Amino acid sequence: METDTDLVLAARGGSREALGAIFDRHWPRVWRAAYATCGDRELANDAAQDAFLKAADALRRFDPRRPLEPWLVKIAVNRAIDLVRKRRRLVAAEDAPEPYGFDAGPADEGLWAALKALAPERRAVVALHYWFDYTTPEIADALGVPLGTVNSRLARALRDLRLHLEVRDV
């Protein structure tokens, strides 16, 4: 199996097969990272698509020795956070309920409701740590924020989740 480095170098040389392989390898996880952050298919599509289109533009400048996925996840998750904020502003202006929410977890409704209530920045940290097995330094690198910020967001997210679930479970 070819490494990401091989694929990036081949893609730079004009190989559409390599480009396709890059997309096929990383699209599902990048999309899920965006979805985990925003909880909305449409926004996740936009965010993940943005990540790949930016990657397409920047492929020639990308250092092929670096891993591809964190780079793509960084763009997708940050874009997802932006989109959620933007939609929240629009929704708040219209005084309507937020139109987004997870559709994946009927088996644990309480947890999904608690996750939905988190700010997208905190949800992204939780998702990357527990669902994508990123360490906190890796999350800091992926999101472009200091390690202390990641630790703080994670701790506060877990506290909020715990509080939400305790209230709900009482």
Next chain:
Amino acid sequence: MSDELERRLREAGHRLPGPAPDDTLDTRVRFLAAATPVRRLSLRRRSPVFALAAAVVLAGAFGVGYAVAAGKTQTKTVTKTQTRVVKERLNAGPGFLPADGWAIDVALDPQTGAIVAANASRNGTELAATFAPASTRQGLPQRTLPLQLPAGGKTRHLAATVGAYAVEVDVRLPATDAATLAAAREELGRLVVPACPSAHPLTAADVDAAKRYVLAWLPAHYQGDPSETAGATATAAAGATMPRHDEAAADCGADVAGKSVEVDVTLPKLAAVSASLSQLTFFVAKTRDGWEVWERAR
């Protein structure tokens, strides 16, 4: 509580949904279009014959307009016409002729067996065409190529029977200015659909000849990774003995069906992955110009 919360979190991660196939295909095409230098977009993984056909059509387009033949001799013109008959394209299979600035991705829909050709330009125009045997979609209007861009806004849809195929095209435009519409019309003009053939009568030796022809033709025309055709085997039957004679007759008429060979191909490399994708059926006929694959059946 903490351990319990972490357990529930990790379990919830396993329930995350994945991207929809349509969204995946859509983004894949856009990514390939955006990442591929424009001058390198065309003619990769195409046969020399296909490239020649494209060159002829594009040469016409760069002159005073161009026309795409709907059949062997029939042509339909756009504005000032420089008529070109591109016989080879009839054997190129459904899809789009390559053109600079456009990225094309052709795949088989694993659920329906239909051929899906997604096509995107760097300015964001997208054309997604689905080709299914005509007999699977009754009541569509008969059209010849080139298809006309339907009226509407940024999203447009057309459905028609062309040759042996029911063709549906979804067009998404980033804007509706004259230049964008002209580019979309031009790209729609590059849609390729095999016509029903002028079939010659068959001889007893033709069944094996058709089988050999399809196996040789397949790697260059397969809508997927050509390596998946390695080790392909086939069986063949002609005319009324074809297992799917009725389908052929419904798509191109009893006369053509009676003069056609059904070649059923098995791809061993895909057999373990998907039984449906590993089985391909082609209708071929002998014409004045040699063997012609006129339909990839479901």
